[in-house]
Amino acid sequence: MPTSVFDIIGPVMVGPSSSHTLGAARLGSFAREFASEKIHKAKITLYGSFAETYKGHMTDVAIIGGLIGLRYDDEQLAGAKELAGQMGFDYEIVADNTPYYQGNTAKFELLLDDGSIHTIVADSIGAGLVNINEIDGMYVDISGEYCSLVTVHADVAGMAASITAVLAERAINIAFLKIYREERNKRAMLVAQTDEDINEDILSKIKGIKGVGDAYIVGKLR
Amino acid sequence: MVIKTSKGLLELCELRSCSLSDLLIEYEAENSMSSAQQAISKMKDIYGIMEESAVKAQESNQGLSLRIMENDSAKIHAAIEAGRVKTSPLLANAICFSMSVSAVNASMGRIVACPTAGSCGVLPGVLLSLVKDGKTTREAAGKSLFNAAGIGILISENATLAGAVGGCQAEIGSACAMAASAACECLGGSPIECINAAAFALKGLLGLVCDPVAGLVETPCSKRNALACCMAFGAAEMALCGIESTIPFDEVISAMAAISLEMPVSLKETARGGLAATKTAKELEKKIFG
Numbered sequence: 001m002p003t004s005v006f007d008i009i010g011p012v013m014v015g016p017s018s019s020h021t022l023g024a025a026r027l028g029s030f031a032r033e034f035a036s037e038k039i040h041k042a043k044i045t046l047y048g049s050f051a052e053t054y055k056g057h058m059t060d061v062a063i064i065g066g067l068i069g070l071r072y073d074d075e076q077l078a079g080a081k082e083l084a085g086q087m088g089f090d091y092e093i094v095a096d097n098t099p100y101y102q103g104n105t106a107k108f109e110l111l112l113d114d115g116s117i118h119t120i121v122a123d124s125i126g127a128g129l130v131n132i133n134e135i136d137g138m139y140v141d142i143s144g145e146y147c148s149l150v151t152v153h154a155d156v157a158g159m160a161a162s163i164t165a166v167l168a169e170r171a172i173n174i175a176f177l178k179i180y181r182e183e184r185n186k187r188a189m190l191v192a193q194t195d196e197d198i199n200e201d202i203l204s205k206i207k208g209i210k211g212v213g214d215a216y217i218v219g220k221l222r
Numbered sequence: 223m224v225i226k227t228s229k230g231l232l233e234l235c236e237l238r239s240c241s242l243s244d245l246l247i248e249y250e251a252e253n254s255m256s257s258a259q260q261a262i263s264k265m266k267d268i269y270g271i272m273e274e275s276a277v278k279a280q281e282s283n284q285g286l287s288l289r290i291m292e293n294d295s296a297k298i299h300a301a302i303e304a305g306r307v308k309t310s311p312l313l314a315n316a317i318c319f320s321m322s323v324s325a326v327n328a329s330m331g332r333i334v335a336c337p338t339a340g341s342c343g344v345l346p347g348v349l350l351s352l353v354k355d356g357k358t359t360r361e362a363a364g365k366s367l368f369n370a371a372g373i374g375i376l377i378s379e380n381a382t383l384a385g386a387v388g389g390c391q392a393e394i395g396s397a398c399a400m401a402a403s404a405a406c407e408c409l410g411g412s413p414i415e416c417i418n419a420a421a422f423a424l425k426g427l428l429g430l431v432c433d434p435v436a437g438l439v440e441t442p443c444s445k446r447n448a449l450a451c452c453m454a455f456g457a458a459e460m461a462l463c464g465i466e467s468t469i470p471f472d473e474v475i476s477a478m479a480a481i482s483l484e485m486p487v488s489l490k491e492t493a494r495g496g497l498a499a500t501k502t503a504k505e506l507e508k509k510i511f512g
Contacts, residue, residue: 127383
């Protein structure tokens, strides 16, 4: 996609750092989106330059802000930890200085209200842009610039066709499509990044497809 | 429309007999599938936020939470108000605006990343002081942000805008080039003069490292932003006099990309080298974070 004028002059954000504050807030927002706002408890581990300079750049504060629903341009972000405390939001944030991940990386371990546990590993890649690298141990590549459909399904023939057919019916254009699997005939994952937003109605139809174990929408980061 | 080189940009300006700002407005409208009017209106709002952050810290410390630096914009504001400015009111105002934006940024206040948060004081400093000094209008200054974006896109496409990748030359160096070009246009410069101004500014800051004390976006960031404003004026002045860049801007950007690759990691926003590794910086770091 061509760079927008407003990627260079902008975004409007709260400081102090595009990669460590804005990007971090967007990572928190992504995790919240992924969990459909139903996070019971969150553990966040910071790696790389996040682990080294998070205190100075308010990376931890920004991530918590994103997790509790504050946007990166909300001046309440500075008080995100206090706000999370008042809301009773249960979280733990730790820094890991081992070189396990090299980028500005954060790992989210989320316990949702329904008892399910999910892991997301994501990077802030500079200038406020983010990339989601892993969901539940599967390597993905989601930018947050688009609406994303993530399905976990059986690795059998025809799954991608059935899933994308539902999108085609509703005139949803796929900008990027990737399919991953752990092992042949076991668990696979599909990530479709779309121009149009995908609603709950479409999602439930996709969840109803035989062989689909689970499906999520990760909204475009605004 | 594709933006890859300044040469390409200049050819398009020549073909359409338009300014760099006009060209970038057309580019944005085309790429975002919206109207030129929508892009202009969005930029006006952004300019308004720049103005808010540029005056916020000048008269009071309210809402600021600084850990190393002081609210220096208030000091220079007091000097301006008392008529104690020794060099030029334009420079003093630019420094004052710029330092206010930096203080707001460091305090988790709302700013416009231009191109990044760490370099958010340069464009407001340069443009708002030109308006305050009566050298351009608020409207022209706001519009010139499109010109600045064009320079930023060139650098982002061919090098980097991230301090963690290219050091401070990528952040404040880029901001300075963007501001020099925008100022040049506000002062009546042609597209080629704007590109020359951008080249002078970027050349002036090539090789600059990112060495934030204690990893905070305070020292030396605030003062570097302020001083980059002064350099942007110098670059615009030189270009407007007809001085040309010996090395074309596109090649200056390539040089910046090459320097980024050779720059050690300790000088790329890791707070492990340069000023961040000095005795005083280490003492400050210990005092703040224990």
